[in-house]
Every structure is written in C-alpha cells, then in structure tokens.
Amino acid sequence: MSGRNLWDGSGAAASPLAALVLVLCLAGAAPAQELTLADAYRLALANHDAMDVAREAVVQSEREIDRAFSRVLPTLSAEGSYTRYSEKKTVGGFLLQPESSTRFEVRLSQSLYDGGKEWSLLRQAEKRLSRDRLGVDEMREEILIETARAYYGVLAAGRNVEIKEAALRRARSHRDVAAARLEVGTATKAQLLRAEAEAADAAAELTRARLEFEDSMELLRRLTGLAGPVEAAEPPEQPPVVLPKEQLVEVALAKRLDMRRARMDEAIAAEGVEYAKGNFLPSVSIDGVYSRRDQSPQTSFLLNDVLYAGVTVRFPIFEGGLRRAELDQARSRLRAAESQRRDRAREVALQVRVAYNNLKAAAAVIESYEKKLAFARENYEMVFKQFAYGLADSVDVVDAEATLTEAETALMAARYERELRVLELKKSMGVLLDETGAEMARKE
Incomplete structure (x- = not known):
C-alpha cells in the first residue's frame, strides 16, 4: 500500500500521517515509539499469557515421557523392619522364637516383557509431546492474527479520525459561507442554521472517532505490552493470491496445524489400541x-x-471382562479420532473457501469505491462552489458532504479489510506462521 494514494485512488502522494504513521497519543510531550507490524507480532508473541499456557503443556508432556520411560527401567528398593515378640519360645532345646528380630532387604526388579505396553505407552507420550508442540505453534498463529486485527484496527481508526477532521473542516467552511451569504442577503437564516447543525454533528463524529482510536490503541498496547505514545507504521500492501481455490485447500490440508494435530490424535488413539491388546499377553x-x-x-x-534371584511369569486368564472392555474402549476412541479428523478436514476446506471468497469480495469493491470517491469529491467541489454563488441550497451541500465522507470511509475500510482478508486466508491455509516468521527474521 505504499507508493500510491491509499484513499482517493488518484495516484497522488498520501498525507504523511496516512502513509507513514498513526500516533498513539494524539497529544503528548513524550517521544512516540515507532512500531511496525513485524514489531507488533514479535512483542505480542513475547508478552501474551496464552503462550505461557501452551508452553506449560509442552513441559507437562515432556515429564509424561519421563514417566513412561521409567516403566522400562529397573527399580531398586530397600526395606527394613523391627519385630518385638511377646516371649521367646523353645521346643526340645531348640529356640524357635526370639524376643526380637530385625530385617533389612534390598530388591532389584526388572520387567523383561509386559505385552509391549510399556513401549506403547512411551510412543503415546512422544506423540502427545509432538502434538502439544504443534499446539504452541497454533497458539502463535492465533496471536498473530489477533495482533494483525488490532494493528489494522488502529490504522483504520486513525484514518477515520483524519476523515472526520476533514469533514469538520468542510462543515465549518459551509457554515462560514452560509454566514457570509446571510450578511449580504443571499442566504436565509434556515440555511445558516442547517450549516451550524452540520458542523456540530461533524464535531461530535470527530470526538467519537478519537475515542474509538484511543480504544483501538489500548487493545494494541495490551497485546504488545507497550506503554506511552506509539507510532504505528503503515505496512506494505499484501501481495495478491494467485493460486486457484482448490489448490489452496490442498495446501491447507497438508499444512494446517489443527489438521496435523488431528492426525496426531488419531495416531495416539491407535497406540491406545495396541496398549489394550497388551493386556491379553x-x-x-x-x-x-x-x-x-x-x-x-x-x-x-x-x-x-x-541372596537370591527369581523369574516371574504372569499370564492373565480371567479378570471379569476388564481387558475386553478396555480394548473396546480403545477401539471406540480410535474410531472417534478418525471421525474427528475427517470432520476437521471438511471444516478446513470450508474455511479456506470462505476466506478465499471473502478476499475476492473485499478486493473487488476497492475499484468501485475508488470511482465512487472520485465522483463524490468532484460532486462536493461543484456543489460547494454553486452554494457559494447562491446556485445551490444548504441541503445540497450537506448531502454532497455526507456522500464524500461515506465514500472516504468505505474506501478506507475496504482497503484495510482486504489486507486482513489476505492474512486470514494465509491462516486458514496454515502458512501464516511460516511467512510471518520469515518476515520477522528479515526485519531483524
């Protein structure tokens, strides 16, 4: 979105505030911190509490591997006891029961084979760790898109302030011309009052826009952890998506993190079946x-x-149907995981198609809004000159002003919406994290 006018479609240079930065505090003595979209991404990933939650899930999975691995290692235990008898007993001159006794025992045990359950449990733990690591990346993607929405929300709110300031200037010009015409007798009091009402309404709209801008910046500040004035730089325009829709779906099915997690859940459930089968061995x-x-x-x-050693062989014969019930449960969990993976695939395909259509719709209206803005600006300038010469009514000026403000707002919203739609499509394809990570690396 650099190198051309962002708002009027004329190709002229944009205003410094619109093209370069939006200021967090509209007035303040402290120097503003410059913030790019890549900076916002980096700060949000470093400050968001949800990242700590996701990382703790990985830590827990790592400890689960330690627990599973402990089952294949030998165990060493020591035991001691002291016994006091009521009396000593002798029979035929032989002492059979002492007054007291002590015992100390050290036992080393090693499982040689347990139906493969110990190794199945370890494989499940390793797969859960891989799944939870994918969960960390999935949380990163959620934070990135949340940050992008907040960042573009700030840019849109700041540009809306500019639009409302321009509308207020036009309303005051309308009022001044109406007052001048009233003094020379070429306008009525009603026309001046209508212009005064328009100026008051424009001032109220400007106040509302400034408050919305502050709210947007509060959200961005919360995500990035920044405090004080911030200058949010206008990012470059996102490149267009050139791949066909169905190819985007194929990319999503291969790369989406939730699809990979669903496949991992299915693999974990399959290991659960193997574990349950081990109960029969x-x-x-x-x-x-x-x-x-x-x-x-x-x-x-x-x-x-x-000092002695022994070998123990256990073979389960009957346990009240417990082993069969556990095996049926494991197979049911596997079927459920397969169904969830298929449902997730259909949902992913739908999300990609919807995101693709949303992007096409957002991009399609921009050209129309550019034409609308050009017509609205020309119409306003013509009507305002006619009003100044007494050839148009205040109602015509108010209507032309409203049309111009609406056109500026619509074009601004459409352009930022298009940028967000590109990012949302990338997220639905599962490539947002990779591309954003590469971009942040280039910035460093």
Whole structure:
C-alpha cells in the first residue's frame, strides 16, 4: 500500500500521517515509539499469557515421557523392619522364637516383557509431546492474527479520525459561507442554521472517532505490552493470491496445524489400541534380592544373609471382562479420532473457501469505491462552489458532504479489510506462521 494514494485512488502522494504513521497519543510531550507490524507480532508473541499456557503443556508432556520411560527401567528398593515378640519360645532345646528380630532387604526388579505396553505407552507420550508442540505453534498463529486485527484496527481508526477532521473542516467552511451569504442577503437564516447543525454533528463524529482510536490503541498496547505514545507504521500492501481455490485447500490440508494435530490424535488413539491388546499377553520380570536378618537371642535355624534371584511369569486368564472392555474402549476412541479428523478436514476446506471468497469480495469493491470517491469529491467541489454563488441550497451541500465522507470511509475500510482478508486466508491455509516468521527474521 505504499507508493500510491491509499484513499482517493488518484495516484497522488498520501498525507504523511496516512502513509507513514498513526500516533498513539494524539497529544503528548513524550517521544512516540515507532512500531511496525513485524514489531507488533514479535512483542505480542513475547508478552501474551496464552503462550505461557501452551508452553506449560509442552513441559507437562515432556515429564509424561519421563514417566513412561521409567516403566522400562529397573527399580531398586530397600526395606527394613523391627519385630518385638511377646516371649521367646523353645521346643526340645531348640529356640524357635526370639524376643526380637530385625530385617533389612534390598530388591532389584526388572520387567523383561509386559505385552509391549510399556513401549506403547512411551510412543503415546512422544506423540502427545509432538502434538502439544504443534499446539504452541497454533497458539502463535492465533496471536498473530489477533495482533494483525488490532494493528489494522488502529490504522483504520486513525484514518477515520483524519476523515472526520476533514469533514469538520468542510462543515465549518459551509457554515462560514452560509454566514457570509446571510450578511449580504443571499442566504436565509434556515440555511445558516442547517450549516451550524452540520458542523456540530461533524464535531461530535470527530470526538467519537478519537475515542474509538484511543480504544483501538489500548487493545494494541495490551497485546504488545507497550506503554506511552506509539507510532504505528503503515505496512506494505499484501501481495495478491494467485493460486486457484482448490489448490489452496490442498495446501491447507497438508499444512494446517489443527489438521496435523488431528492426525496426531488419531495416531495416539491407535497406540491406545495396541496398549489394550497388551493386556491379553503374558508378562515376564526378574528380581534379585539380598536379605539380612538378626535376632535376639538368635534362633537355632537362622540364616542371617540370603541372596537370591527369581523369574516371574504372569499370564492373565480371567479378570471379569476388564481387558475386553478396555480394548473396546480403545477401539471406540480410535474410531472417534478418525471421525474427528475427517470432520476437521471438511471444516478446513470450508474455511479456506470462505476466506478465499471473502478476499475476492473485499478486493473487488476497492475499484468501485475508488470511482465512487472520485465522483463524490468532484460532486462536493461543484456543489460547494454553486452554494457559494447562491446556485445551490444548504441541503445540497450537506448531502454532497455526507456522500464524500461515506465514500472516504468505505474506501478506507475496504482497503484495510482486504489486507486482513489476505492474512486470514494465509491462516486458514496454515502458512501464516511460516511467512510471518520469515518476515520477522528479515526485519531483524
């Protein structure tokens, strides 16, 4: 949107405020901070609390991998006990029960095979980590589009202030001419009052526009974490989209983060089925134990130190239908994940087509609005001159002024809407984060 007039379509240079910057504080002594759209992106990503939430989900998934991996590692435990008996007992001269005893045991256990469940659990944890990392990127995209809307909202609100200021100047010119004509007797009091009412209405519209501008800047300030005056620079015009609609859909299905997360959920559910199948298989584990016992007094057949190893094989036979129920649940979750992935694909295709049509509609009206603005400006200048010479009524001037203001506002809104529609289409295609990241890297 640089190198040409943004508002009147005439090709003349835009005003400095419209072409270069919009000021956060309309009046203030502090120097304004310059802010580009890339700067706003960077600051929003660094300051948004939602990014912390998404990153914590990744941390939790990383710890879940640690938990899953712990199941394939050996366990080492130690146990000690002290027992006090009511009395010592002897039989035939042999001491069978002491007065007290102590025991200390160290056990090393290792699962050799558990139906593959431990490895299935680890694969699920790794897939969840990949999914949650995609969630971080997905949150980045949401923050980028939210920031873009706020940024272009500031630009639109600032340009609206300029339009309303120009409308107020025109209304005051109308009033001054009406007052001058009334003094020489070529206008009526009603015409002057109509011009006064128009000027008052224009002043009220300007006040409302300035408040809306401040509200827009408050939102941008909240997203970026900036304080004080800010100059928001006009970004360059987004390049047009040249790919056909259906090819955009194909790109979206391959690159959209939510589609990749849906496929990851499906893979996690498939691993859940494998885990449930492991409940039907035997498990094998080994144990190594060292045990030491002391008694007071010592019994006749006490073995103080014992060291042994054992192998345990468990095979489930009947558990009340629990394993079958868990397997059915896992298969149901897999079918649900497959359905959700198919539904997400249809939703993504719809979103891309809607975003594409919205962009085409936004771009199509710009040329019409440029022509409308040119006609409205020429009409206003002609009607105002006619009014100055007594050839037109105040109603004609008010009508021409309203038409001109409406045309300026419509063209401004259409141009910013077109820029946002391009970004929304890129988001619906799943390429906004990559392209914005490359742009921010170029700015650094």
